[in-house]
Amino acid sequence: MATILIAEDDSHIRELISFHMQNEGLDTVEADNGVDALAIVENAGIDLVILDIMMPRMDGWELCRELRSGGRDIPILMLTAKGEAGQKVKGFQLGTDDYLTKPFDPDELVLRVKALLRRYRIATSHIIQLGDIMLNRLSFKVVRGTEEMTLPLKEFELLFKLASHPGQIFTREQLIVQIWGIAYEGDDRTVDVHIKRLRERFAGDSTHFTIETARSLGYRLVLHP
Incomplete structure (x- = not known):
């Protein structure tokens, strides 16, 4: 988005x-x-x-x-x-x-x-499809096949942000500003914790996408055809 x-x-x-x-x-x-x-x-x-x-x-x-x-x-x-x-x-x-x-x-x-x-060909869709997983930005719902999942809000926003720009590296600082806000005073390791949780939740969906670590930089979501 x-x-x-x-x-x-x-x-x-x-x-x-x-x-x-x-x-x-x-x-x-x-x-x-x-x-x-x-x-x-x-x-x-x-x-x-x-x-x-x-x-x-x-x-x-x-x-x-x-x-x-x-x-x-x-x-x-x-x-x-x-x-x-x-x-x-x-x-x-x-x-x-x-x-x-x-x-x-x-x-x-x-x-x-x-x-x-x-x-500028910048995506504005409310819906993102990751294989058989659908992310809906308006309802904040995640649907895998016929199963509806509920994610904590920050996890959803983080996943949607990465999925909106597949392949693009986001630094921890960029993700903090965009997801938690510029006034956030917590540790940027918060991003690492949320990424870890997302990886655990979607461990079985690696045939569709993975969240990769760009060493010393941040994270990116990679789609798998």
């Missing part, structure tokens, strides 16, 4: 955007300034960035410039009160993919985000 970074210093707008994104089954991470937003992109495996121009510490212009100068092929949508044509031109020159002015229609924002994800 795609993870959206919302870089916006207005907490009410962040909450509004996050609410509508999550209603569509998308994961969200929030930042209230450009410096933190850039750090999250570098460490949390973000799929798309929604950013405001007027932010403290690093504004949206500089954030967009940093994201593009780093060679990151990540969709960017600017969301700002500045609606003049010159501002839009500047945004596109810096590398933004789309531009929406405030006040905005949340439904239009969702449609634009989905269009960008499709353009």
